[in-house]
Amino acid sequence: MDGLTFEGITKQFGDLKALDNVSLSIRQGEIFSLLGPSGCGKTTLLRICAGFETPDSGRVLLNGEDITGLPANRRRVNTIFQNYALFPNMTLRANIAFGLQVAKVPKKEIADRVEAMLQLVQLEKHAHKRPNQISGGQKQRVAIARALVNRPQVLLLDEPLAALDLKLRQRMLVELGDIHDEVGTTFVYVTHDQGEAMGLSDRIAVLNHGVVEQVGTPPEIYEAPRSSFTAAFIGDTNFFNGRVCEIVDSEYCTVEIDGLEPRIRMFNDKNLRANVPVDLSIRPEKFSIHRQPPDSAQERNTLRGVVENVIYLGSHTKWWVRVSDEYLISVTSQHSRFLLDKDPIRWEEEVWISWHADDGYMLERYNESDESLVALPDTEVQTLEDEPE
Amino acid sequence: MIPPRVREWIISVPAMAWLVVFFLIPTLVIFVIAFKPATPMGGLGEGWTLDTWRELGNPNYPDIMMRTLRLSFYCTAACILIGLPFSYYMARAAEKLQRWLLMLVIIPFWTNFLIRVFAWKAVLHPEGPLKHLLVSLGAVPPDTMLLYNEGAVLLVMVYTYLPFAIMPLYASIEKFDFSLMEAAQDLGAGRVVFFSRVFLPGIRRGIQTAVLMVLIPALGSYVIPDILGGPTSEMLGNKIAQRAFADRNLPHAAALSALLCAGVMLLLIGWGLLARHRQKRGLT
Amino acid sequence: MKSSRLPATTVWLTLLFFYLPILVLVVNSFNAHKYGGSWDGFTLKWYVRLFEDRAVWHALGNSLVVALASTIVSTVLGTVAAYAMSRFASRLQKVQYGLIYMPLIVPDILMGMSLLLFFLSVGFELGLASICVAHITFCISYVAMVVFARLQDFDYSIMEAAYDLGADSRTAVLKVLLPALAPGIAAGALLAFTLSIDDFVITFFVSGPGSSTLPVHIYSMMKHSRFMPVINALSTLLLVVTFAAVGVSQYLTTKKGNGVK
Numbered sequence: 042m043d044g045l046t047f048e049g050i051t052k053q054f055g056d057l058k059a060l061d062n063v064s065l066s067i068r069q070g071e072i073f074s075l076l077g078p079s080g081c082g083k084t085t086l087l088r089i090c091a092g093f094e095t096p097d098s099g100r101v102l103l104n105g106e107d108i109t110g111l112p113a114n115r116r117r118v119n120t121i122f123q124n125y126a127l128f129p130n131m132t133l134r135a136n137i138a139f140g141l142q143v144a145k146v147p148k149k150e151i152a153d154r155v156e157a158m159l160q161l162v163q164l165e166k167h168a169h170k171r172p173n174q175i176s177g178g179q180k181q182r183v184a185i186a187r188a189l190v191n192r193p194q195v196l197l198l199d200e201p202l203a204a205l206d207l208k209l210r211q212r213m214l215v216e217l218g219d220i221h222d223e224v225g226t227t228f229v230y231v232t233h234d235q236g237e238a239m240g241l242s243d244r245i246a247v248l249n250h251g252v253v254e255q256v257g258t259p260p261e262i263y264e265a266p267r268s269s270f271t272a273a274f275i276g277d278t279n280f281f282n283g284r285v286c287e288i289v290d291s292e293y294c295t296v297e298i299d300g301l302e303p304r305i306r307m308f309n310d311k312n313l314r315a316n317v318p319v320d321l322s323i324r325p326e327k328f329s330i331h332r333q334p335p336d337s338a339q340e341r342n343t344l345r346g347v348v349e350n351v352i353y354l355g356s357h358t359k360w361w362v363r364v365s366d367e368y369l370i371s372v373t374s375q376h377s378r379f380l381l382d383k384d385p386i387r388w389e390e391e392v393w394i395s396w397h398a399d400d401g402y403m404l405e406r407y408n409e410s411d412e413s414l415v416a417l418p419d420t421e422v423q424t425l426e427d428e429p430e
Numbered sequence: 431m432i433p434p435r436v437r438e439w440i441i442s443v444p445a446m447a448w449l450v451v452f453f454l455i456p457t458l459v460i461f462v463i464a465f466k467p468a469t470p471m472g473g474l475g476e477g478w479t480l481d482t483w484r485e486l487g488n489p490n491y492p493d494i495m496m497r498t499l500r501l502s503f504y505c506t507a508a509c510i511l512i513g514l515p516f517s518y519y520m521a522r523a524a525e526k527l528q529r530w531l532l533m534l535v536i537i538p539f540w541t542n543f544l545i546r547v548f549a550w551k552a553v554l555h556p557e558g559p560l561k562h563l564l565v566s567l568g569a570v571p572p573d574t575m576l577l578y579n580e581g582a583v584l585l586v587m588v589y590t591y592l593p594f595a596i597m598p599l600y601a602s603i604e605k606f607d608f609s610l611m612e613a614a615q616d617l618g619a620g621r622v623v624f625f626s627r628v629f630l631p632g633i634r635r636g637i638q639t640a641v642l643m644v645l646i647p648a649l650g651s652y653v654i655p656d657i658l659g660g661p662t663s664e665m666l667g668n669k670i671a672q673r674a675f676a677d678r679n680l681p682h683a684a685a686l687s688a689l690l691c692a693g694v695m696l697l698l699i700g701w702g703l704l705a706r707h708r709q710k711r712g713l714t
Numbered sequence: 715m716k717s718s719r720l721p722a723t724t725v726w727l728t729l730l731f732f733y734l735p736i737l738v739l740v741v742n743s744f745n746a747h748k749y750g751g752s753w754d755g756f757t758l759k760w761y762v763r764l765f766e767d768r769a770v771w772h773a774l775g776n777s778l779v780v781a782l783a784s785t786i787v788s789t790v791l792g793t794v795a796a797y798a799m800s801r802f803a804s805r806l807q808k809v810q811y812g813l814i815y816m817p818l819i820v821p822d823i824l825m826g827m828s829l830l831l832f833f834l835s836v837g838f839e840l841g842l843a844s845i846c847v848a849h850i851t852f853c854i855s856y857v858a859m860v861v862f863a864r865l866q867d868f869d870y871s872i873m874e875a876a877y878d879l880g881a882d883s884r885t886a887v888l889k890v891l892l893p894a895l896a897p898g899i900a901a902g903a904l905l906a907f908t909l910s911i912d913d914f915v916i917t918f919f920v921s922g923p924g925s926s927t928l929p930v931h932i933y934s935m936m937k938h939s940r941f942m943p944v945i946n947a948l949s950t951l952l953l954v955v956t957f958a959a960v961g962v963s964q965y966l967t968t969k970k971g972n973g974v975k
Binding site: 091092093112113114115118119120122124126127128129130131139140143144187188191 | 607609610612613614615616617618619620623627628631632634
């Protein structure tokens, strides 16, 4: 069985349950991201994989072999550390050669493999320098070379871009993807930045409080989150608390939202029965915003409101629309010809917002504690496009 | 309004003038007086002479020089060897324990140096507790002398200078980035490889400082061999004091001090060159 | 990597090494046996003898006078020097830094010897005054280094803020700079006082007849073994004073730490 498998990993630090019965299987050669807020257990899981922590229970399998108890220096797994952890007393070349020297690889082969790596990360010219003489992006590349030169079966990346500025981060992200294409090693990528995870990964596991919330491809995670946590953590969204009202047909139902006039028509992919309490999640870009009431169509929902705030964000504009005392809805819209708009929608105007019944999803509300997730402050819920701030 | 340049001079001059008059000039005076003739009355004669330097060829001196170097070297080595694991443990301990250990290392600094040396005299005394213990354990024959030999001097030198080694070692180990340990492990290194190829080079500066902090005062040891050593364990410091007070031969004392001073300066210059060399190579 | 047990063992053995002699000394100060070879019963007679020894008290008086005088002078000189070094980055300050750094490195015996020769050459009479001069010389360096370290993370913009709010330089220094530096200056002064009280080697070289400080007097007592138990008693008392001082300063700093920072 190829790939990396976690089976029922549990790890406790004092009172804190860092990981609670986590099982994941990562395929050979894929880029797999562990995504979640700080303290969700993603780094602990990575450290267990690297061999720096031992799980309280559960197993780690690499290509079918149990490596749970194997010390870090005997695993064919290498790590890119968050602060790179380059050896300051060695040149870049010596840094990269370190692992091969420890493994007593013949000198000639070391020289060849190090040279090839230097080429891969485009640092041939700097090989004689020391870590304190190069830039952050270059350090990042040395760290990658130092790990990959050992031909690990899995490369672990612990928030590798966190220390870089935005522009560099975006470039390194592309480079990481290119390097992966070249070497084909399994990448396990830990990050709290959904943008990085979405952009780079084949699949993502969303972690929260030591539990895997969802595993899926980036579109699956974004378009069909399975929990309100995932919905709120990935991208920006609007939540409504409601209750399933009436099953219209095999595909659609209507939902009653507390304090909101019209019933809302929703795609009922989970086949929920009437009276089930639900959270509706509708992403801001799914709305259309109009100055006149739009033509009513059966499959579109429409709400009337007043614009409370407008934020021009370059690539798009964001409106905050008050539709009831309780609900302030965020709506975004691209504007290909913004400057040509003679009369863009402004503050305090009366507007109608509408969306297609398929463009939202319902999440069954199991307990009230989920509410806290729904109330996630907007600043922590960044959309991909919101990044440049 | 006084111009800044003048203001700078006004506040810089007091301390500098004091140190020039009472530190720099006296140090130079040593080198001058070493070339003056001594008078039988313990004063300084007229004119200049090289007699004092010739007398340093006296067969006694090479012995004393060698002993001074040897004891200082052993003492430095012992302090580093003990100081390394000590500071490592301290730097890796929980913060509260770290604070406590730091206190425990500093407190001996705060107790009078003479008293600490004296305390050892009591411990090592022929009728003292350590001798009793060792004899009753059968570890040493009853006529063993624990005091007044090189061993006693070395032991107490280590005792006195160990904190001077621990402090800089601790400071550099505390700053050492232990994620490098995980990085080394991750790349397949075991404990020995990590220690020799990553850790020791990483705290090199701390080790160098510790060596200087122990070696320089050790070379100038005077009280320890004076109180705990015998005639066969005299060091350079003893000779300087002897020439200055017992024989009242000031040029002779000055010449010996000049030697010590030159030795210390050589060490410092060597250290400075090493630091500059490493800086050029891009090693902080 | 399993952690080795070597460091922990070293720590506890070293601490034993550090404190065993001190413990023996304290115990022996209450031991009726003269050399402390065996326990001959509890006694306070060494303390009685110590209190009857007037020379000890005279020496203690000398020590306090010297320490007080050299602390005051060196604190002023050292603080001003530290301020100059941190405020200005010129060649002059590099020279000043070198001058201040050197006395910290040079072995005591060299400093003692050089000052002795200097005083004899210029005809400066050896006595309390020469001891004070010597102590001020090495204390300046320690005070300057402690205050300088504090000034490294001092935010000079608060001085500019004071000027901005209309203060003249005198007010800015007195009301803003000095209060902000007070803990550093106090720490430097405390260090100077301790070093002065403690110093033996340099003092020994530059003291004259009748100007023995306490350490010099203790040294002369050490030369005669009949005084051994008396020194034990004296040392124990000094230890008590030291520990009390450490305790109080520790208490003060932690209290301040909680309140201010």
